[in-house]
Amino acid sequence: KAGVTQTPRYLIKTRGQQVTLSCSPISGHRSVSWYQQTPGQGLQFLFEYFSETQRNKGNFPGRFSGRQFSNSRSEMNVSTLELGDSALYLCASSLSPTSSRGTEAFFGQGTRLTVV
Amino acid sequence: DQQVKQNSPSLSVQEGRISILNCDYTNSMFDYFLWYKKYPAEGPTFLISISSIKDKNEDGRFTVFLNKSAKHLSLHIVPSQPGDSAVYFCAASAIQFYFGTGTSLTVIP
Numbered sequence: 001k002a003g004v005t006q007t008p009r010y011l012i013k014t015r016g017q018q019v020t021l022s023c024s025p026i027s028g029h030r031s032v033s034w035y036q037q038t039p040g041q042g043l044q045f046l047f048e049y050f051s052e053t054q055r056n057k058g059n060f061p062g063r064f065s066g067r068q069f070s071n072s073r074s075e076m077n078v079s080t081l082e083l084g085d086s087a088l089y090l091c092a093s094s095l096s097p098t099s100s101r102g103t104e105a106f107f108g109q110g111t112r113l114t115v116v
Numbered sequence: 117d118q119q120v121k122q123n124s125p126s127l128s129v130q131e132g133r134i135s136i137l138n139c140d141y142t143n144s145m146f147d148y149f150l151w152y153k154k155y156p157a158e159g160p161t162f163l164i165s166i167s168s169i170k171d172k173n174e175d176g177r178f179t180v181f182l183n184k185s186a187k188h189l190s191l192h193i194v195p196s197q198p199g200d201s202a203v204y205f206c207a208a209s210a211i212q213f214y215f216g217t218g219t220s221l222t223v224i225p
Contacts, residue, residue: 042217
């Protein structure tokens, strides 16, 4: 069974540009969550989608947005990039929403975004 | 506001000994707790979990303990092996997952 696939693995962008990251969940999983990992901050929750609907959103500015398609694949978009957006962006998929007790999330390898 | 805290950024343990990783949380609404392990250049891998209705869950060398009154969670690895060297994240679930900042474990051969 294929795992969670994130593309691309690495990205270098310039300040002010926008970027789109992609996540293909495990087959059959309908929930996709996105996290930002920076040194010393752990994993910060960005948002979660379940059946094409955004269920929750973390405390990030509106420059960060996402969507989920009917095949459960998800994209995350960051507009007007800032240097502080440099991070590892992780996507996780699960069968049920993460608010469901007993749900385990499975992570992709992440996309390393560097903003210069 | 960090609702899940891992106060030890790093831990070193001799091979064969016990590794104890700690995690504290502040939100009494958390009802499910998980530990993830992360190697460099890889995404976190699920390790073990525990429901808030239990105080212990064991899976092979890994045991998670939950003390709800103290809002404290710990992961015990016995015996520790060099391959266990990684960053360990604890997570708590309410409406979403809340992760700690991670503890880097080094198991010395």
